[in-house]
Amino acid sequence: MSLLKCENLSFAYDGVTVVSNLNFSVEEGNYLCIIGENGAGKSTLIKGLLRLKKPSAGRVEMGEGLRATEIGYLPQQTQIQKDFPASVREVVLSGCLNRMGLRPFYSRVEKERAREKMEALEILDLQDQCYRDLSGGQQQRVLLARAMCAAHKLILLDEPVSGLDPVATRSLYAQIARINETTGLTVIMVSHDIDASLRYASHILHLGQEGQLFFGTQKEYLRSAVYHEFLGDSAAPMWKHDFPNRLGRPAPREEAEPTETERQVRVQSGKKSSRRIRSGKAASAKPTEAAETAKPAEAAETVKPAEAAETAKPAETAETAKPEKPAEAEETAKRPVAATGTAPELTKGGEAAADAQKISEKSSGKESGQASEKSSGKESEGI
Amino acid sequence: MFHLVIEMFSYPFMVRALLVGALIALCAAVLGVTLVLKRYSMIGDGLSHVGFGALAIASAMNAAPLLVAIPVVVAAAFFLLRLRETSHVKGDSAIALISTGALAVGVMVVSMTTGMNTDVYNYLFGSILSMSGSDVWITVLVSLVVLALFAFFYHRIFAVTFDENFTQATGIPAATYNSLIALLTALVIVIGMRMMGSLLISSLVVFPAMTSMRLCRTFRSVMISSAIVSVVCLVLGLVISYLYATPTGASIVICNMTAFIIYAVIAKIKGLD
Numbered sequence: 329m330s331l332l333k334c335e336n337l338s339f340a341y342d343g344v345t346v347v348s349n350l351n352f353s354v355e356e357g358n359y360l361c362i363i364g365e366n367g368a369g370k371s372t373l374i375k376g377l378l379r380l381k382k383p384s385a386g387r388v389e390m391g392e393g394l395r396a397t398e399i400g401y402l403p404q405q406t407q408i409q410k411d412f413p414a415s416v417r418e419v420v421l422s423g424c425l426n427r428m429g430l431r432p433f434y435s436r437v438e439k440e441r442a443r444e445k446m447e448a449l450e451i452l453d454l455q456d457q458c459y460r461d462l463s464g465g466q467q468q469r470v471l472l473a474r475a476m477c478a479a480h481k482l483i484l485l486d487e488p489v490s491g492l493d494p495v496a497t498r499s500l501y502a503q504i505a506r507i508n509e510t511t512g513l514t515v516i517m518v519s520h521d522i523d524a525s526l527r528y529a530s531h532i533l534h535l536g537q538e539g540q541l542f543f544g545t546q547k548e549y550l551r552s553a554v555y556h557e558f559l560g561d562s563a564a565p566m567w568k569h570d571f572p573n574r575l576g577r578p579a580p581r582e583e584a585e586p587t588e589t590e591r592q593v594r595v596q597s598g599k600k601s602s603r604r605i606r607s608g609k610a611a612s613a614k615p616t617e618a619a620e621t622a623k624p625a626e627a628a629e630t631v632k633p634a635e636a637a638e639t640a641k642p643a644e645t646a647e648t649a650k651p652e653k654p655a656e657a658e659e660t661a662k663r664p665v666a667a668t669g670t671a672p673e674l675t676k677g678g679e680a681a682a683d684a685q686k687i688s689e690k691s692s693g694k695e696s697g698q699a700s701e702k703s704s705g706k707e708s709e710g711i
Numbered sequence: 712m713f714h715l716v717i718e719m720f721s722y723p724f725m726v727r728a729l730l731v732g733a734l735i736a737l738c739a740a741v742l743g744v745t746l747v748l749k750r751y752s753m754i755g756d757g758l759s760h761v762g763f764g765a766l767a768i769a770s771a772m773n774a775a776p777l778l779v780a781i782p783v784v785v786a787a788a789f790f791l792l793r794l795r796e797t798s799h800v801k802g803d804s805a806i807a808l809i810s811t812g813a814l815a816v817g818v819m820v821v822s823m824t825t826g827m828n829t830d831v832y833n834y835l836f837g838s839i840l841s842m843s844g845s846d847v848w849i850t851v852l853v854s855l856v857v858l859a860l861f862a863f864f865y866h867r868i869f870a871v872t873f874d875e876n877f878t879q880a881t882g883i884p885a886a887t888y889n890s891l892i893a894l895l896t897a898l899v900i901v902i903g904m905r906m907m908g909s910l911l912i913s914s915l916v917v918f919p920a921m922t923s924m925r926l927c928r929t930f931r932s933v934m935i936s937s938a939i940v941s942v943v944c945l946v947l948g949l950v951i952s953y954l955y956a957t958p959t960g961a962s963i964v965i966c967n968m969t970a971f972i973i974y975a976v977i978a979k980i981k982g983l984d
Contacts, residue, residue, distance in 0.1 A: 378880040396882030403876050412748060412873055415929035422870040426881040432863045458928035478881040 331356050331394055331482060331514055332377065336386035339372045345384065346372050352533055352543040356393075356481070359508045359515045361525035363558075364535035370518040371404075373535070374486050377516070393481060397426040400479025402471055404486050416462070416470050417455040420446055423477030438477075445473040449503060465496030472500065476507065483507075485517040489524075497521070501528060522559065526550065534558070712954075719953050727847050728839040728906065728959075732945045734854035735903040739915035740941035741861055742896055744933055745872045747920040750803075754791055755913025757806035757813075758900040761787040763909040764817035766834050771824040777849065780901050787813075788897035792889055814909075837908030837960040839949065850902045857895050864891060869930055911960040915941065918967035925971075925978040940970050 330353040337350040347369030354360050362370050375381040377388055378401055400423065423445075424438035446452045449469045454462065459470060468488060475483055485504070489497040505528045508515045519525050525532065532549040534542040542554045549555050719725050739755075746754055762784045769779035791805055821831050842850070861868065870878045871888040879885040896916075903912045923936035948963030 380876060380880055396880075399881060401877050401880040403874070403880070413924050413927055413930060413933050414869070414873060418869065418930050419873065422866065422873060422878075423881070425866060425870050425878070426883055432866070434866065456929070461928075474877070478877075484880075 330354060330389075331358075331391045332516075333389040333391070334377075334386065335389070337373075337376065337383050337388060338385035339369060339376050339381060340384040341372075347535060348385075348539045350386070350533075350535075350540050352540070354482075354514060354516060354531070356514055357508070357512045358531055359505070359529050360517070360531045360533060361529035362516065362518045362533045362535065363520070363522060363525055364541070365537065368535040368537060370535055371486055374484055374516075374518055378484060397478075398480035398482065400475035400477070400483040402468075402475040402483070402485040402488050404490065405467065405471070411460050414459050415456050416446070416451060416459060417442065419459055419470055420455075420473045420477060423474035426478050427480075442473070442477055445476045448476075448507070449473045463496075465492050465500070468492060468496070468500060469503075472503070476513075479513060482514045482516065485515065485519075487518055487520065489519070489521060497524075504528070715954060716950065719950065724840055724842065725949075725953060727842045727844075729946060729949060731842055731847055731850045731854075731902075732839075732906055732949055732963075733942050734851060734858075735899065735906065736915055736919075736941040736945040737938050738854050738857045738861075738895075738899045739903055739912075740919040740937040741858075741934055742892070742899055743916040743918075743920040743941075744923070744930075744937055745868055745892055746896065747917060747924075748872050751792065751806075752917050753803060753806045753810075753913070754788070754896060755900060755916035757791060757810035758784050758788055758897060759904050759909040759912045760810040760817075761813040762901055762904045763834055764813035764820070766904075767817035767820045767831065770830060771820050777846075777901065780904075781898070784901050785894060785897040788893040788900075789890060792893035792896070793886070833908070834904070835909050836958060837904070837906050837911060839906060839952070839959045842906065846905065850905075853898050853902050857898055860891065860895060864888065868892060907960045907963065911964055914964045914967060915945075918964070918971060919944070922967070922971040922974045925974040926981075940967075940974075944970055 333353040334350050338348040339346055346367075350373065352360075362373065364370055372381065376383055378399065379388075379396065420442045421434055421438065424434065424441055428434075428438065443452065446455055449472060451466065451469050451473060454466060454470075459467065462470065472485075472488065475485070488504070489500055492500065501524050504515060504517070507513055508528075517525070517529075526546060526549070529546050531545055532542060533540070534549070534554055542549055542552055544552075743755075746752060762780050765780040765783040766776050769776045772779075787809060791809065821827065825831065867878075867883065867888050868891070870883065871885050871892070875885045875889070878888075899916070900912055903915060907915060919937040919941035920933070922940050923933045927933040927936050944966035945963050948966040949959060951957060951966070952959040952962040
């Protein structure tokens, strides 16, 4: 049973729908990042998940184990808090209230819990200082400690690093990731920081003006057309790096090395990709097809050179890939569409993939063997 | 001078005034911290004007003043403190609307019935002589209830003041505690209005909190300091009013202002601003 499940969820303000038809679920231990443009409804969704706002349609279903008193929340800071005369300890302790029922005063248990959280976030030495005298980063850590006191199963973070300098930002993300890894606390985070979201998240929910654009694992998202459209050309450089797991461990290799057909596809479509593999002759072939497939296909294909580059055994794979060409052609064609069944924007990518398939099937009959050997050789040099 | 003070204590009305006043000051001070931090500083003013209107109507109907005033002021407090940010009439303008509206209604009723007499003057500016025996008991009882409830729910009131969204999000019914604050505020305003007057009761709510926040670093110390400052200023103000025959409410407020200035200067010297 999922910890949290949303079905056909919509929210509206004054009768105007701001986010519609969301379908996703969160399991225990997940780290879900909610990303999207401004105005896509991310904060509204968070408020809805916390029951601060009623949905206009659909529902939020909490799994059996989850009650409202087991959820922690790190909201965006309001002006009142910035000038509030309270000590850090008082603020953090206020997160323990949700488990106290009607008991008026904090017991040793709560005080100990608050102390643990403060220690984990390295703010224990600040515990008697006034909240308003702290820097932005310290205030955020105090609020995070408070959220952790309240969070027994799930924590929701609404833009936790807005207004923080890069050092404080990195430190906060690392701490959240560590908490998720070590205690298995489920994390749902709204962030504008794509880089960090992709680095740490296990799942991504991408909201657009039209509604939900993507929901799935981080790996699927990185291969999706939505991701590339969202970031445009700036998506390309990111593929030089392999996103490690949350605490710096490299991500495991899952799929077979799909090097052969992609290179063929790239060769056929020419232009940018040809620069990378430096196979001049083959690159000029079929410019019209290149024009048709245009950006989405290129985007889908730039996925593959990076994977190919980092496999570190392009020569071997070129050989092993030959007999598997048709199967791989289908695989690569399917990949952009495989990311999610719910995203309408992927029809474009789907067409591109179909074209890519056509091209690769054509080329598999021709001098592909030679071209691919050339390109594989050049690629291992070039990249 | 000293023997004058001793003499003062021999008058029952003074003893009543000091006792009741101290309790009211205590209640107003601790509630004031919450209200000031929630940016509802003017609510004391708004509610006291509503109280004035209610008292005017009560005396026109020859009904017991407190019996009419308490429900009306409690209703107004609930209305004002339960307004959410999404409503079209925001907090401060709602207070202004209700405050001036109620005052006008009160003045109208008064002019159509009894006219401006001492009673009405006392409603506006307060009078230490207004405390009868039964009034004292009611006031003491209500004050103790307010203080007990506040102490019992102290941490939750803090949570709701500091961050209402968080409190609601983590499963605590913030609306309930907001209603509680509204109720306690209304009670304090009504019992304090007899002595301080409609126009000046809000000073008891706002001044001690603002004074303490100049210097204090934790919520608990702000509370304790507000309580102490409030009671000290009230007693001083009463004594001055007795000794120099100055209006009571105004004397107390001037003592509060002095305390504020002293704290602000100390804070400046310590470089805390």
